[in-house]
Amino acid sequence: xxxxxxxxxxxxxxxxxxxxxxxxxxxxxxxxxxxxxxxxxxxxxxxxxxxxxxxxxxxxxxxxxxxxxxxxxxxxxxxxxxxxxxxxxxxxxxxxxxxxxxxxxxxxxxxxxxxxxxxxxxxxxxxxxxxxxxxxxxxxxxxxxxxxxxxxxxxxxxxxxxxxxxxxxxxxxxxxxxxxxxxxxxxxxxxxxxxxxxxxxxxxxxxxxxxxxxxxxxxxxxxxxxxxxxxxxxxxxxxxxxxxxxxxxxxxxxxxxxxxxxxxxxxxxxxxxxxxxxxxxxxxxxxxxxxxxxxxxxxxxxxxxxxxxxxxxxxxxxx
Amino acid sequence: xxxxxxxxxxxxxxxxxxxxxxxxxxxxxxxxxxxxxxxxxxxxxxxxxxxxxxxxxxxxxxxxxxxxxxxxxxxxxxxxxxxxxxxxxxxxxxxxxxxxxxxxxxxxxxxxxxxxxxxxxxxxxxxxxxxxxxxxxxxxxxxxxxxxxxxxxxxxxxxxxxxxxxxxxxxxxxxxxxxxxxxxxxxxxxxxxxxxxxxxxxxxxxxxxxxxxxxxxxxxxxxxxxxxxxxxxxxxxxxxxxxxxxxxxxxxxxxxxxxxxxxxxxxxxxxxxxxxxxxxxxxxxxxxxxxxxxxxxxxxxxxxxxxxxxxxxxxxxxxxxxxxxxxxxxxxxxxxxxxxxxxxxxxxxxxxxxxxxxxx
Numbered sequence: 001x002x003x004x005x006x007x008x009x010x011x012x013x014x015x016x017x018x019x020x021x022x023x024x025x026x027x028x029x030x031x032x033x034x035x036x037x038x039x040x041x042x043x044x045x046x047x048x049x050x051x052x053x054x055x056x057x058x059x060x061x062x063x064x065x066x067x068x069x070x071x072x073x074x075x076x077x078x079x080x081x082x083x084x085x086x087x088x089x090x091x092x093x094x095x096x097x098x099x100x101x102x103x104x105x106x107x108x109x110x111x112x113x114x115x116x117x118x119x120x121x122x123x124x125x126x127x128x129x130x131x132x133x134x135x136x137x138x139x140x141x142x143x144x145x146x147x148x149x150x151x152x153x154x155x156x157x158x159x160x161x162x163x164x165x166x167x168x169x170x171x172x173x174x175x176x177x178x179x180x181x182x183x184x185x186x187x188x189x190x191x192x193x194x195x196x197x198x199x200x201x202x203x204x205x206x207x208x209x210x211x212x213x214x215x216x217x218x219x220x221x222x223x224x225x226x227x228x229x230x231x232x233x234x235x236x237x238x239x240x241x242x243x244x245x246x247x248x249x250x251x252x253x254x255x256x257x258x259x260x261x262x263x264x265x266x267x268x269x270x271x272x273x274x275x276x277x278x279x280x281x282x283x284x285x286x287x288x289x290x291x292x293x294x295x296x297x298x299x300x301x302x303x304x305x306x307x308x309x310x311x312x313x314x315x316x317x318x319x
Numbered sequence: 320x321x322x323x324x325x326x327x328x329x330x331x332x333x334x335x336x337x338x339x340x341x342x343x344x345x346x347x348x349x350x351x352x353x354x355x356x357x358x359x360x361x362x363x364x365x366x367x368x369x370x371x372x373x374x375x376x377x378x379x380x381x382x383x384x385x386x387x388x389x390x391x392x393x394x395x396x397x398x399x400x401x402x403x404x405x406x407x408x409x410x411x412x413x414x415x416x417x418x419x420x421x422x423x424x425x426x427x428x429x430x431x432x433x434x435x436x437x438x439x440x441x442x443x444x445x446x447x448x449x450x451x452x453x454x455x456x457x458x459x460x461x462x463x464x465x466x467x468x469x470x471x472x473x474x475x476x477x478x479x480x481x482x483x484x485x486x487x488x489x490x491x492x493x494x495x496x497x498x499x500x501x502x503x504x505x506x507x508x509x510x511x512x513x514x515x516x517x518x519x520x521x522x523x524x525x526x527x528x529x530x531x532x533x534x535x536x537x538x539x540x541x542x543x544x545x546x547x548x549x550x551x552x553x554x555x556x557x558x559x560x561x562x563x564x565x566x567x568x569x570x571x572x573x574x575x576x577x578x579x580x581x582x583x584x585x586x587x588x589x590x591x592x593x594x595x596x597x598x599x600x601x602x603x604x605x606x607x608x609x610x611x612x613x614x615x616x617x618x619x620x621x622x623x624x625x626x627x628x629x630x631x632x633x634x635x636x637x638x639x640x641x642x643x644x645x646x647x648x649x650x651x652x653x654x655x656x657x658x659x660x661x662x663x664x665x666x667x668x669x670x671x672x673x674x675x676x677x678x679x
Contacts, residue, residue, distance in 0.1 A: 217391040220422075
């Protein structure tokens with residue numbers, strides 16, 4: 001239907017567009033700042049006022065991925081000439097790349113921390129969303145004694161600031177040997193996200209008419225088959241939305257990762273700010289690590305954007 | 320095909336009793352219609368037979384076997400609902416194949432294809448086979464839905480108001496189609512509806528449900544001509560049976576409060592009815608408008624239905640529906656004379672509403 005618009009409506013519409021643009025710019029500003037810092041020479045990273053125009057450099061990323069140590073004496077011209085381009089960038093910063101006995105370049109801790117983050121976030125998201133979906137299905141479709149109380153109990157696990165339980169959790173984890181392990185963090189993040197996942201998925205599954213499954217039951221399928229064949233495809237939008245929220249929570253978590261892990265299972269958030277260069281913190285390296293750290297969430301959200309748009313309008317997925 | 324029997328079925332949801340001591344028998348190959356208003360327990364009855372609910376008390380038999388412990392899949396019944404009965408995201412073909420692909424049936428792929436195509440042909444939905452179900456009209460959806468039931472050759476077809484969501488023209492067309500289909504298949508149908516026209520036109524037998532009780536079962540004729548009580552008299556027929564209070568005085572019906580008096584020569588024994596408070600029931604087509612008739616009334620309203628007219632007559636405080644030929648010349652507030660067919664008047668006990676014929 002072609003909408004007939006009055007001039008005041010057009011004007012209002014323009015004001016709205018400008019407002020949305022402004023808000024978007026404000027939200028994007030910190031991202032621009034961190035991304036631009038990741039390409040700045042070190043001496044321009046902390047200038048006041050901030051440097052806006054500069055010659056972009058790749059050196060922060062080289063530093064991010066290599067193990068370095070401070071130079072006592074400047075490199076000899078032969079050493080400098082023999083070094084590949086990226087090693088010269090490190091020399092320029094007053095540092096040298098650490099090599100083992102055979103001359104192989106030693107990587108920094110970043111790639112393994114990044115890997116840990118991926119393992120922990122993906123596994124805990126799958127567990128939280130999977131368990132949450134099954135639990136929500138049960139609550140949605142069956143008469144359960146004390147349903148309201150149980151659901152409230154599940155929600156109540158989110159009412160306490162998580163940091164309050166950090167010390168008891170730390171002691172328990174140390175006692176059972178879950179400190180600094182992937183499973184330790186996975187269990188923790190799954191527990192965090194489960195209540196959220198159950199509540200969100202229950203909302204989505206409530207929206208799916210139970211007639212679909214009943215038709216499948218009558219058609220000769222078991223409850224389980226009906227769940228997988230009929231309910232799950234219908235719940236895809238909800239699952240995608242829930243998965244994005246759970247993934248972001250697990251991916252960004254800082255406090256517990258800092259307390260519970262230190263090396264083997266450490267995730268990227270506590271590692272990135274510990275990237276101090278010689279003397280003062282090297283903000284360009286920290287920014288480079290942060291920029292790469294933002295990518296998985298951005299990609300994940302981008303891939304599921306269609307589902308998310310529908311998922312955001314909770315309860316509006318009626319047939 | 321199957322014979323179904325429900326024995327003393329009671330179903331409670333918490334403190335609410337949906338069905339109370341229901342006894343019901345559906346013969347093999349019968350088109351049985353359960354008629355009742357919303358909340359009467361029709362859908363519950365259907366779900367109990369389908370195995371989607373368990374009765375609180377009582378037993379269900381399909382072909383003589385107690386199916387109390389059988390799941391929905393084992394009962395081999397087909398269910399057609401008012402809506403939401405097709406799987407979204409699937410094409411029509413996938414929907415029709417779905418019941419045949421169940422592991423408990425093990426139908427060969429070639430046979431699946433053949434059966435789906437034959438059903439599509441029967442229901443004239445061949446051109447829709449590759450279409451997604453969300454791109455179908457309401458009538459097409461219900462056709463596919465019925466197709467999905469037929470393709471399995473189930474023992475019983477259970478239909479929960481399958482036509483109610485459709486517009487009037489389509490409803491009429493599908494009504495005929497469904498009835499023909501049932502006769503061709505020779506299948507047992509349990510059809511649930513709140514629409515008495517559907518019940519009258521399709522059913523071999525009708526069961527009238529009221530608040531979880533089965534009030535009367537019988538052929539459409541029996542239900543129409545010989546309602547067991549005033550509830551059934553009101554539920555069936557459009558417009559419903561005229562019900563007026565009065566007494567029988569020496570073979571004449573005296574409608575109180577002293578509005579009019581007409582002869583009675585009905586089937587219920589007049590002797591047992593003399594003197595007690597009664598409700599007289601007479602169908603609109605048994606009220607005759609004639610210039611020589613004994614009672615005079617005012618025309619309160621005339622509804623033109625094309626093939627005939629429905630006239631509302633006013634006698635004192637009493638309103639009566641009567642039918643008149645399409646060409647009858649009737650004006651509002653006109654004074655007319657009417658009588659009734661004394662053989663067709665039914666007597667109900669005023670207090671209990673029960674028909675005296677059924678009580679005797």
